[in-house]
Amino acid sequence: MKSACHSQYDRRLLLLILLVALVLRAGFVVWLQERLDATGRDYLISGDAEGYWDLAKTIVKGEDYAIHSPPRSVHRMPGLPAVLAISISIFGESRFAARILLATLGALSCGLLYLLGKRIHSSAAGLIAAALLAISPASIGFSGVILSETLFGFTMLLSLLGAVSLIEQLTQSSVSVSKVCGWALLTGILIGLGVYTKPSWILVGPLLGFLLLAFISPRWNSGIAAVLMTLGMVLVLLPWGVRNQNVSGHFKLTTFWMGPSLYDGLNPQATGASDMRFFDDDQLPNEMTEYEVDKEYQRRSWEFAKANPSRVVSLAGAKLWRYWKPWPNAAQFDKALIRIGLCLYTIPVFFLAAWGAWKIWEKNWSIVVCAGPIFYFAGLHMIFVSSLRYRLPAEAPLLVLSAIGILSICGRLNDESKRRAD
Known part of the structure; x- marks a missing residue:
């Protein structure tokens, strides 16, 4: 009977967390849409977002899945465009509706994180991890951006x-x-x-x-x-x-965009940040197929790496800092309030995750599942370009370790209080 009551309490608490997550994300979407409408902009972060939206429209219209001129047919994976196409099919070409859909998926991710924390440690760990994700400033912010991170x-x-x-x-x-x-x-x-x-x-x-x-x-x-x-x-x-x-x-399970992405991170002008101006300057798609462009930029990237090993190491360090930096790298988001808010959230979460991993060190597979993704992407983006954006999705499973760290600290404080009471 006690167990059933406890389970019912957990369900109610989880529903409350999901509701808070949805309200925060939907509220941000409303605020963002008003700001964009006031400035006459369609996207907070243009470029990739516009490409995803255009591809979604090709799906709805039954046209060739391609963008740009000359057309690139194997440029982006179809996952996000397919989800955006669902929104367009139901609500028309409303970016606000698409943002609400992504915000809903972001809120539902809190439920999935609860299940992960419960499987790995306990229901309490799952609830705490879900709550941490629900109030994550970066997660809330990206839920309104038409990019792939939330999905x-x-x-x-x-x-x-x-x-x-x-x-x-x-x-x-x-x-x-x-x-x-x-x-x-x-x-x-x-x-x-x-x-x-x-x-x-x-x-x-x-x-x-x-x-x-x-x-x-x-x-x-x-x-x-x-x-x-x-x-x-x-x-x-x-x-x-x-x-x-x-x-x-050419048979390809992903895309023909790895070469340009790789060269973005490994070229004479590379800084660790994305700067694709070279692609427009070179105009290789006018002379080569999409496949050939991909291979050409891969060749240039490795040639640069072989000729400049010390520069590659230096760039890797810069990219690693951009990846782990608690605040955004982009100048448009480099504001004091955003910096303070993200630091107050991210830094404690990382320290708690480290403590949580230490407390369950013998459960090595749990640590691999929770922390593996964030280090996996850290390694990849020491080669490609890097920013907080690429770390953000992998922060979610790490929150399970943060939750375990919180439970450990609370347990120690409770034990200390009992000893003093005795």
Whole structure:
């Protein structure tokens, strides 16, 4: 009876957290839309956002999935444009409605984070993590921006929940092969859904498979899981790869934008921030196919890296600082109030996460799931360009460790209070 009451209380508290998350995000969207309308702007951060919106319109109209001139058909993954297309199909070309839809997904991510925290530690940890995400200033701010971070954060948490379930099956004393196979395939499918929003997530499937094979015995169980998980991911991405083969003559599970993105981070003028002016200056799409442009910029990037190893190391340090810096890098957001607000949230959260990881150090797989994504993207963006934007989705699972840190501190304070009372 007591357990049932406690469970009902947790559900009510979770619903309250989800409501707060939605109100904060929707409120920010209303404020942002009013500001944009007043200044005659369509987007807070133009460029990528405009491209996603234009691609969404091509989906709704049944046109070729391509933007720019000459057209780029394998330029962006279709995850976010597909979600935006749903909004356009229902509400018309209302960017406000699309922002509300993304804000709703951002609020629902708090629910997924609760489930992750509950699976890894306890219901209390899940509730605290969900509450921390609900009030995250950066998460609230990005929920109104038509970029991929909010949607990717949602799909990433889904894939991490699958990974936790798979690891639980593999580490049980009595392993069910059928359940291992089922969870491996499902986890791969969920990772694939994440790749449809952020192509760099594609390395997580084989990387997690390698970790399972290297550290979980018996090897044949973890080997089966690794293979099936990678297979599930590839199967989900296969329609996109076949489509890319048909439109470009080259099979590709992600996009032909890696080369320009890589050169953005590795070129003679690189600073660690994104500056794609070189792409407009070079005008390579006028002379080459999309595939050839991708390969050409990859070649230039590696040539620069080989010729300037010390510069690459220096850039990596600058990118690492941009990634971990508690406040935004972009000049338009570099305001005192924003700096203070983000620092007051981010710095304690990071310290609490470190303490939480220390308290559950023996549960190494839990730490891998919670902290792995943020360090994974830190490593990637030491090569590509870097900013807070790329760290933001991976902060969500890290909050589970922050919640564990809070519970540990509260438990110690309670024990101290009891000792003093005695």
